[in-house]
Amino acid sequence: MAASSTRVYHLLETIAVSPKSSEPAAERKISVARNPRATHDYHVIETWETGIVLTGTEVKSLRNGKASIKEAYARLRNGEVFLEGMNITPYEQGNRYNHDPVRTRKLLLHRKEIERMVGAVEQQGLPLVPLELYFRDGRAKVALALGRGKKQHDKREDLKRRIAERDAARAMASRRRA
Numbered sequence: 001m002a003a004s005s006t007r008v009y010h011l012l013e014t015i016a017v018s019p020k021s022s023e024p025a026a027e028r029k030i031s032v033a034r035n036p037r038a039t040h041d042y043h044v045i046e047t048w049e050t051g052i053v054l055t056g057t058e059v060k061s062l063r064n065g066k067a068s069i070k071e072a073y074a075r076l077r078n079g080e081v082f083l084e085g086m087n088i089t090p091y092e093q094g095n096r097y098n099h100d101p102v103r104t105r106k107l108l109l110h111r112k113e114i115e116r117m118v119g120a121v122e123q124q125g126l127p128l129v130p131l132e133l134y135f136r137d138g139r140a141k142v143a144l145a146l147g148r149g150k151k152q153h154d155k156r157e158d159l160k161r162r163i164a165e166r167d168a169a170r171a172m173a174s175r176r177r178a
Contacts, residue, residue, distance in 0.1 A: 032140075033067040033133040040155060042129055042147030045120075050142045051108035052083065052133075057094035062140060064091075067133055074107065074128035074144055076121055081107040081114060083130060083142065107142060120146050 038044075054062070061067070066089035074083050083105045090098040109117075120126050131143040150158075 028137060030135040031132060032062050032065055032135065033069045035069045035072070035129065035131055037070060038129045038131050038145065038147065040158070041150055042127070042145070043150055043154070044131070044145045044147055045126070046116075046146045047131065048109060048113055048117075048144045049136075050081070050144050052140050052142050053106040053108065054088075054140055055097075055099050057091040057098050058088050059140065060094070061088050061091040062133070062135070066091075069130045069133050069142075072130045074130065076114075076118055076128075079114060079118075081109055081117065081128070081144075083107055086130070086133070107144065117146065 068087045072083055072086040074081055076082075085102065086105065087101050088099070090101055117128065121128060126146050126148055129145050129147045131145050133140070133142055135141070
């Protein structure tokens with residue numbers, strides 16, 4: 001009896017010492033898919049973190065990292081925002097409960113955020129582009145951006161700037177090693 005109570009006490013002590021999570025919320029983000037072309041093709045004006053309506057097999061497939069948002073875009077319809085063109089591979093063990101891989105999915109936003117989007121999208125003709133698909137605290141989220149298309153010379157300037165920054169970082173790293 002004394003041995004088992006000692007083990008239980010030790011177990012409770014270990015649980016009490018190790019906190020559930022001391023990381024800030026931004027660090028508990030688990031990325032599933034990114035859209036690198038979005039920042040290459042668009043100037044990002046404003047971003048929103050949106051929820052997404054999914055089925056059970058879609059969530060399981062996302063947890064396995066089987067998604068692509070490279071061809072995805074968002075569209076406003078009847079005061080709601082929908083994500084179209086996102087591909088979530090069917091879940092292997094899903095059999096008849098599987099989903100359509102490229103179906104339209106509803107995004108969850110506050111009414112005021114949608115009204116701001118409507119103003120920018122319909123009046124200025126700006127596109128809504130998904131930047132990243134990730135899990136935050138166990139819930140699937142989409143980073144949605146309002147973008148303005150870049151011209152060819154803007155893309156070249158960004159590429160030159162990134163190459164210069166990379167070269168500078170390499171030079172600093174080699175200087176520290178020497």
